[in-house]
Each structure stands twice: as C-alpha cells, then as structure tokens.
Amino acid sequence: MKLTILGCYSATPRTFNNPTSQLLEIKGHLFLVDCGEGTQVALRKSKAKFARVKHIFISHLHGDHFYGLIGLISTFRLLGREADLHIYGPNGIKEVILLQLKLANSFTNYNLLFHELESRESALLFEDETIEVYSIPLNHRVYTNGFLFKEKPGERKLNMDAVLQANIHQSYFQKIKSGADVINEEGEIIANAKVTQDGPNPKSYAFCSDTMYKPDIVPLIQNVTALYHESTFLDQHQHLCEKTKHSTAKQAAAIAKQANAGLLILGHFSTRYPSTDFFKEEAQLVFEKTELADDFKVFEF
C-alpha cells in the first residue's frame, strides 16, 4: 500500500497548506479519499496518474474535505475521460454536484455514479477479488464516515514437509493454496489445514477524519496496519473538542493503542500552532509508533 498525503490541514486552504485529501494505491487501485479545494492541483504536483482514479470517498460535506470535488469532476470531463467514476459520500452529494454541472451546462461525458451514505452502522461499500472497503461511522458536527481499506486474505502457504509426507501430487498444489482439501496418491482425503498455514497477513488502512474521540470504532479497525486519525488540537485545547467535535493528538493515540495499530498517522492539524511537532510528542506519550502527515508526504506499508 502506498499512501500519498495531498493535504492534511484543517479549516481553510492557505498559501502553503492544503485541506484534506489522500491518494491510496492498493492492489492496482488508486482511491481518492476526501477532496478539499485545490486537490486537483495537488494531484498534479504529486505527479500521480490521477486519471486512473475510479473511486472517490468523501467523509463529509465540510468544505475542507469536499469543495475540490466539483473542480476535479469538471477537469476529468475536459481531459476527455471515458471511464466510470464512483463517488461515495453523504446524502446530498449527488444533488449538489449535479446542480453545479447543470448551472454550468457541462454534464460529464463519462458515467458519474453516486453511492450516497446515510447509515450509522459500518457497511461494505466496495469489494472486488482482492480488497474490501468499509465505512467507519464517526462523530462530527455533520454526518461523517471514515473508511477502512482491507486486502482480502491471499493464498495459503504450503507446508512443504507436510505436503511431501502426505504424498500429494504437484498438480494439486495450486488447489491446496486456494484452501481446498485434496486426494493424495493413495486416494486418501487430506484436510487442507494439515498441509498449509496462513499466508502473509492482509494489510489494511483506516482513514478517520473528522471525529471526536469515539472508542466504539476500535473493534472495526482492530490490528489495522496503518491508521490515519485526525488530531485537530493539542491537549491544552481539549475543551474545544466537545463543541467542534474534533480530537486531540492524545485521543488519536488512545484509539491507535486500543486498536493495536501498526502505525498511527496524525493529521488535520489546526493552523493555530507554531509547529506540528507538538502533536507527535503528545501522541507518543500514549502510542510510540506515531508519524505526522504532511502535504505530499508518502507512506508505504
């Protein structure tokens, strides 16, 4: 998995800070997650082959996560896009995008497929042979979801000693890897579990922004390979979390710890602080494996 941070600051785009957007490369897919104003320019700057994006996930309809979407859709039209574009986001996203296209008299030549969300429970949003994407219900001032991207379990690993011992012909190896029981040279049924073990652990990535501290998401993201969690505030401003429905760095770290995450990536920093280093310092008091997002930073896991 390769995660490119296109923007990770809260509130308004500034001269050198982009609002939230991320590009996730996983099993040949290029998923765009959130799309604040200026995302299409950030995509160009990142040199991403963004015409390959077929699925865009929008967490909520605040401007710093959403106001760049209509421009990107329009640009795809001008670039002659033909591939379908799927958009997952809160109810209302279809109405507002279509209204803007209607007023510009510029409907897309490609199919724009909206998947509007309204459930307060986690739901499977997308699935193919290799990956699944689930919503993660969050708690913010407007209806908001995070997103969980999970590789499906791959092939089982052959235990070669056991395979030879069981006298299984080579032509059955692929079948065993897929999890099936097989018949050996003597005509006996050999249970799959006797000759294989689990393959490499499937990787996963959870995107959680924006939300106040919500520990009931922990079971959904248990053992996640990497967790992005918003941390708008430092501890000194924890009193602002209730009203604004945001989290502190420590709260994000607490979620990562409870979920046994492999890595915590912090973002959505309020621009009131002179340095983002404080976020890392405070989070690491709770969860050591913490990194800071930054515009155009790339994480591979």
Add this chain to the structure above:
Amino acid sequence: MKLTILGCYSATPRTFNNPTSQLLEIKGHLFLVDCGEGTQVALRKSKAKFARVKHIFISHLHGDHFYGLIGLISTFRLLGREADLHIYGPNGIKEVILLQLKLANSFTNYNLLFHELESRESALLFEDETIEVYSIPLNHRVYTNGFLFKEKPGERKLNMDAVLQANIHQSYFQKIKSGADVINEEGEIIANAKVTQDGPNPKSYAFCSDTMYKPDIVPLIQNVTALYHESTFLDQHQHLCEKTKHSTAKQAAAIAKQANAGLLILGHFSTRYPSTDFFKEEAQLVFEKTELADDFKVFEF
C-alpha cells in the same frame, strides 16, 4: 485604479496557472471579479487585504470562474467576518451556494446578499458617490456578463482667469467646482460653464470574459481607460470560436480598437500554446497598446 490579476488561464487550474479571478481597487473599494478554484489561496499569495472585499462579481457559472466562491465564503465565516458580502452573478448562484452551506451545516454569521442577474441588457448593478458598476451582456455558452467599473465625473476645474474676471468671491469656489452657477460681487448670476472646464477624465475599467466576438458591446465601453478582453485562441484556431464561444487575440484587439480603449489586457489563454507571447503579437497587428495578463501581475491606470 489598481488591478491585480489573481488568475487568467482558461479551463482547469494547473500547477502554475490559476483560473480567472481579478481584484480591482478603485476609490477605496476592493472588488473581486470572478472566483475560480484556488482564488482564496491566490488572494493570500497576493498579500491583498481581502477581508475588505464587500462586492464579488461573477461573470458566469463555469467552474474556472466560479468554483472558488464557496470556499472563500466559508473562509470569511471562519475568519469571523461581520461585514455584509454582496454577490452579483447569474440566476442560480444563490441556490447552489446556499445548498452547499446547508449540507455543511455552516451558514455564515455575516449577511450574504445575492443580486441575481438575468437581463440581456446592460444594467446598473452598484453605485455610490464616486463610482458605478454596470453589467456588459456577453455571448458565451451559458448566460454571461462582463462588468464595467466607472468613476463618476469629479469636481469641475476652475478657470482662474475667468473667475477673477467675473469678480467672484473666494467663498464660492467650492460651489463652482461642484457645477453650480453663482452670484458675483456685483450681484450678477455667472453661469458655471463660463468660469469652469471639465475636471480630469473619470477612469473606467471593463472586464469582458468569456465571450465570442461581440462588437455590439463597443458603445457600452467607448473610451474605456483599460479593457480586459478574453483571448482564448490564436488566429490559427479561430474556427473553434463559434463552437466554444470564445475569442481570438485579434478579435479582442478589434473590440479595443473600435472602443478606443486606452489599454487592452488579454487573458483567459488556452493552455495549448507553448507561449503567451503569440497573443500579444497577433493583437498588436490590430491594436498597439496591448498587454498580457499573468497571475499576480498588477496594472495601475
């Protein structure tokens, strides 16, 4: 008048090109004209005191002139704006802006006053003691207006020889400057025209984007101090003007020549050309006093 080009390229924002937006400083006003995606960042980069903007004029609802407006409105809210904000633009602009604010559950704390346009005739949009703003009906793929910003005539200039000759007391000078007739020391009525002449010529600026060649706007902008006119194409692509309803550099220059403009500023360049110098060269075959717009370029006139 001070005109700051915030963006002047057509179609889509790119790494180093902003879509259309301009800031016009005139008689203490700061007017924003068009607002493509990323305009709020361009305003920050230009160091403009953009919180002072009270009137925004939107020519039409294509994305490269309009998709930055909602972000700017939201940013004004986050910055604690209290002053009224007037928005002039095509019918529909109110619906789409209010829908976005509703979906974000983020209505402004300041007054947002929409002046929706639908007339095909030039109309007075704004007026105060010193200036007037008129719409300029254009011909584009969607309903589009340009805007004409005009200083009102200032005080008349005293003809001191005539004033002394007429024996007018000094206490009447201000009254004469304002255009009134006065009574001299002998009790005679002195006609204003006998002792004054016109003051400095009022300045004016016309913004014309996007449009195909439309010579019937010439009477509206006759003798304009500076004319911005779109020139999306060079002569070699004139055949594209009919379908896209844009102009060539030569056509823009023909408008400037017929209007006897003091200066022509070209912009809205298609990004297909390796250099914008060609636009100036072609326009100057028709109208010598031609300059090119460029992002963050400032014109004073």
